[in-house]
Amino acid sequence: MNVRKTAARALATTGTARSVPALLDGLGQGDNPGLRALLLDALRALLGDTLAAALTAAAARATDARTRDRLLAALDEDPGEDPAAADLRRLAEEGWDPDTALRLAERRAPGGRAPDLRELRPYLADWLDLAASSARARRAVLAALPTRICPRPWQDHERGALARRATVLLDGLAEAEGAERDALIELLEAVVSHPRPGLAAEVTAAVRALPPRRPGRRSTLPLLRLAGAVVVRADLDRELAATASAPDPEAARGRLLHETFGVAPQAERPSWYDGLAAAARSTTALAAHRERPAPAGSRALLAALVDVQAGAPPDVRAALVTWMTELQPLGTPPWTLAEDARTGAAAPPPRTARPADLDQPRSAAQRERLLARLASDAPDRRAAAARTLLAWPEPDARAAVLDAHLRGRVDAPADPALRAALGRALAEAGPAALSGDGVRPERVARTAADVDARALPALLPVLLRLWEHGPREARGDAFAALRRMPADVLAARLEDRIAAGATGLLVLLAGRPLHRTPLLDRLAAHHPRAGLVLVDGPLHGPEAAARRADALRALRERAPAPPPAASPPPYEELVALLRSPEPRRVRRALARLAEHPGGPDPARLEEPLRELLTHPETGVRLHAHRTARALLDRDAHLRLTEVLLDDARPEVVRGAVRVLSRARWSPAVPAFVALLGHGRPVVRRAAEEALLHAGTEAVPALRRAASHARPDRRAAYERLLTRIREAEGRGEGTYLGSLVKVLPDQT
Known part of the structure; x- marks a missing residue:
């Protein structure tokens, strides 16, 4: 049963159309729930949306009733993939597709819940391009963008992408209402401070030209302030007019005025409030009321004016707003300095410093x-x-x-x-x-x-x-x-892996301008759908001729004598250099270390060199290995060589295998056995040769591996054991004589 389950798992990733009949036969003959689930997974991976049709056809062809029942039961066991999840997976795995993305943005679940699209956040620029393509796409994408695709907080590169396409956001703001309008205003508030030329002026002009729409809980006045505009009465009147289409106009007006003038609703109304409310029934009565002495406290009066306007006629509301702007002009902080001076408000007492205060000087x-x-x-x-x-x-x-x-x-x-x-x-x-x-x-x-x-x-x-x-x-x-x-830096760092066959990494470079190299030229020719954009290097300017002449002159002149060798750096400084993030500085430190072998104690260098053997740069790893051979004793050098057996480069692993094999380093024999399952043939061949070279020392590890191996892989270990026994029977002991020729020293 375990073998059949293993085969089903393997066919889910490596199977072809020829595997489908066998999988259907297994599904019609087996009752084991675990096996049936694995067979269904494999069929789903191979057939996709046609799985139900294939099961129905197989059941119709079945001659045995029990087989037919098992196949039809599989239809109930396969719930199928949610369409939204399928579209999301397709975009995440296969790349951007505008039709699929638009379908996702418009999709709603039966209960009204929309799918979460944050996994597609890296495609923000593509989403914005899709929104700019049509009015339908703009409404669908901008409804989902601030909440389901790219919610806050926004990073600098995301704000840059949004700023470059601010026109789309402003077009969507002109159509949005309610909560969607609030979300777009919040998005624009985060974007408007971007240094894109003309962005602030574009936002200001678009906001002041907005048509009346049902508002949410946010106004556009803070957005205008962030854009550097001076908020004027016309801006406030436009926002007040929009509140007429709100579900509760009086509450919307009160919320807007409280926010604009920075006053909170009153918990208790002052004694003079009733007289103000009575005067707010007509403009004539309000003008007469203003002739009386004003009550103390402009903030309290402002709060009262906001409360009174809720039930006032339209012409009185306009007069009340005029009174508010006289008490506190728009866009200014509260004008209360004179009031505080008259009331003699006491300054806050000086604060007493305590040890628990977080704003003390650094120490x-x-x-x-x-x-x-x-x-x-x-x-x-x-x-x-x-x-x-x-x-x-x-x-x-x-x-x-x-x-x-x-x-x-x-x-x-x-x-x-x-x-x-x-x-x-x-x-x-x-x-x-x-x-x-x-x-x-x-x-x-x-x-x-x-x-x-x-x-x-x-x-x-x-x-x-x-x-x-x-x-x-x-x-x-x-x-x-x-x-x-940076695209060119990324391409240079990934060049070794891509050259070794890891072409899936090309998705990281797709659509980004790359300076042309021979490798990238070959990859673009072999993988035209990878989306590589190759450009020639920057053109030489008029000063290039002088630079070339200076370079040639420097090459022709005799170089000065090198300065006398400096003393080796201290151990702490050397370790800091070896752990530098710049590969060039690391290699320079390794070269200095090799030039001064009498520096730090070699035993203290083993651990820093071990760290460098896992460095992402292949040149640094090999340089560290050469330095270890020059400075460390034999056992320490071979211990560090074992680290390279896990290297990502097949040629590095092969070189490490040969070094350890020539040195007859017996602790590495289990690692040689493990490398028999390596994905690259050159590494597997080197591991086989090393085990043959080890001879009888490799027998226990090979027997242990054969006893735990899967049946389809056990033959490789038994074949090596047979060859070692044959060599022993001929009295050769090992294949040392032949391996001397095929295992040259790679160090």
Whole structure:
């Protein structure tokens, strides 16, 4: 039964149309629920939407009633995939498709619930292009954009994409009503401060030309202020006129005026309120009431005027608004300085400094207090300490907050400057800090959105791992961060893997201008649907001729004698250089280390060199291995060579196998056995040769692997055991003589 289940799992990913009859036969003959579920998964992967038709046809052809019943029962066991989930999966796996995206934006579940589309957030620019294509698409996309596709908070690159297509948002604002209007206003408030030329003027003109629409709970006056416009009476009158179409016009007018003049509703009405309410029945009575002495306190009078206008006639409401603007002009803070001076309001007493205050000057004692608060059980204390530490310039303060954030103890701050500081901490962190126990991968990917694009290459291995193998909730943010990385830098870092056959990585480069290279030319020719956009390098300017002449002159001149060799750097400085995020600095430090073998104790260098053997750059890994051979003793060098057996490059793994085999390093024999299942033939052949070279030392590990292997793979281990026994029977012991020729020293 286990063999049949294993075969069904394999056919779900590797099966073809020829596998379908066998799967249908198995479904008609078996009653095991687990096996039937696996067979259905394989058929669903191969047949897709035609699964039900295939099951029905197979049941019609069946000659046995029991077989027919089993096949028809499978129709009830297969619930089918939700259309929205199918469209979402298609876009996430196969790339952007405007028709599918529009269908998703318009889709509603039977209960009125719309699907969550945040997984498609990396396609924000494509969503906005789709919204600009037609009025139908604009209404569907903009209704979903602020809440289901790209909800707040918005990153800098997202605000840039929205700012470049602000015209679409403004067209949607002219049509939106209610909650959808509020969501678009909030989106525009986040975008209007973008430095795109002419954006503020475009927003101001479009807002002032908006037609009357049913309002929500937000007004456009704060948006005008953020755009740098001076709010005038005509803007307020336009918003007041729109409240007439609200479900509750009086409540909408009151909410607008309270927000505009910054006054809160009155809990208790003053004694003079009834006289004001009686005067608000006509403009004549209101004008006569204004001739009387004003009550003390303009803020109380403003609040009363807002309450009175609710039941006043339209002409009286206009006069009341005029009175409000005289008490406090639009766009100004409360005019209460003179009132405070007359009433003699006492200044607040000076604050007494306490050790628990978070705004004290930076010191070691304050740092310890903040770190203790960061480990507190109270969420508000942790959040306050995190905000304070992120504002400090020291990297270790940011690193402490980053660790707490990645482990879920504090949330990301709302302040963009503090989020940028958290992003710097992520770029400065080592791989161990981003993948330890308790670290939440989705937070690592989400925080990468706040990292400066120029610092993202240091996070490439982590982001690639999250995108390829991380949890579902981390993949979208990791993909977005990878797409933010400079295209040419990303292409250079991925070149080795793409050349080795990992063409799935081309999706990270699709649609982005790339400087032409021979490899990219070949890939564009072999994969025309990958969407590679290749451009020639920048043209030489008029100063290029002088630069070339200077370069040729420098090449022809004799180089000065090199300066005398400097003393080796201290151990701490050397380790800091070896852990630099720049590969060029790391290799320079390795070269200095090899030039001064009498520097730090070699035993202390084993661990830093071991870390470099997992560096994302192949050149750094090989350079570190050569340095280890020059500085460390034989056993330490071979221990480090074992690390390269897990390398991503097949040729590096093959070289490590040959080095360990020539050295007869017996601890590596189990690793050689494991490499017999490697995905590359060159590595499998090297592992076989190394095991034959090891001879009888490899027999226990091979027997153990054969006893635990699947039946279809056991023959490979038994074949090697037979060859070793034959060599022993001929008295050769091992294949040392022949392997000396085929295992040249790769170090």
